[in-house]
Amino acid sequence: MSLEGLQNAIQKSRNIVCLLGVNASQDCGCLNYRWGDRIYELESRYGQSPEEIFSAVFYNTRTKQFFEFYQKEILSTLGTPDACMRTLAKMEKDGKLNAVVTREIFSLAKRAGCKNVLELHGSIYQNKCPHCGKEYDIEYMKKGKPVPLCEKCGATVRPQVCLVGEMIDNQILTAAVNEIQKADLLLILGCNMSAMLTTTCVKYFNGDRIVLINEKEHYKDDVADMVYHAKPRDILPKVYPLKNKRI
Numbered sequence: 001m002s003l004e005g006l007q008n009a010i011q012k013s014r015n016i017v018c019l020l021g022v023n024a025s026q027d028c029g030c031l032n033y034r035w036g037d038r039i040y041e042l043e044s045r046y047g048q049s050p051e052e053i054f055s056a057v058f059y060n061t062r063t064k065q066f067f068e069f070y071q072k073e074i075l076s077t078l079g080t081p082d083a084c085m086r087t088l089a090k091m092e093k094d095g096k097l098n099a100v101v102t103r104e105i106f107s108l109a110k111r112a113g114c115k116n117v118l119e120l121h122g123s124i125y126q127n128k129c130p131h132c133g134k135e136y137d138i139e140y141m142k143k144g145k146p147v148p149l150c151e152k153c154g155a156t157v158r159p160q161v162c163l164v165g166e167m168i169d170n171q172i173l174t175a176a177v178n179e180i181q182k183a184d185l186l187l188i189l190g191c192n193m194s195a196m197l198t199t200t201c202v203k204y205f206n207g208d209r210i211v212l213i214n215e216k217e218h219y220k221d222d223v224a225d226m227v228y229h230a231k232p233r234d235i236l237p238k239v240y241p242l243k244n245k246r247i
């Protein structure tokens, strides 16, 4: 599909909402603990799959091992926002993009400068003592051995992320649904049409066009109106250049 078509669609749109998939955060260098390349290596190192370790059951029963994995594997691969994320930030600043909805937990869109990011699975940058509510930054979470403890009350500080087996925060989901219902263009980046993020969100979209940019082909791609099989960072900056003013 031509890039010109996408450029025109973006140009015409006044209210874009982006669904930002985990492949886009993997492109920035973050660990994908569900489907990433390193899953088998990590499973042999820890004796359990990353998905099992990154679960509520594991966190509650083997907290020390959870933090060993969390500090070594998750907090050591924070990634760097790429041209795709920077383009989203520019689109938001220009008034084109109204919201980013994502399940990724590395806050890449926010780190690139996006303001209205609805992080359905929370963020590793938000950490809180479940007992007294005191908040902690990511540096504190990196240092606490074997587990980060609250300075005030001694309880284990918990990353505010949705672990496997936990429910999505209903307030954030409602806010995401509201944004999607108002959107005229849905920009799906770094996931396919059958990904959890897409199936959760697409049903609320009443706008004109669904655009999908994802490297790997999938049989359900045709549900989208415009499909590009490439990394989002190789497409989006071409149709919405970072240096120019509004298009």
Ligand SMILES: [Zn+2]
Binding pocket: 129, 130, 131, 132, 133, 134, 150, 151, 152, 153, 154, 155
């Ligand atoms: Zn506390």
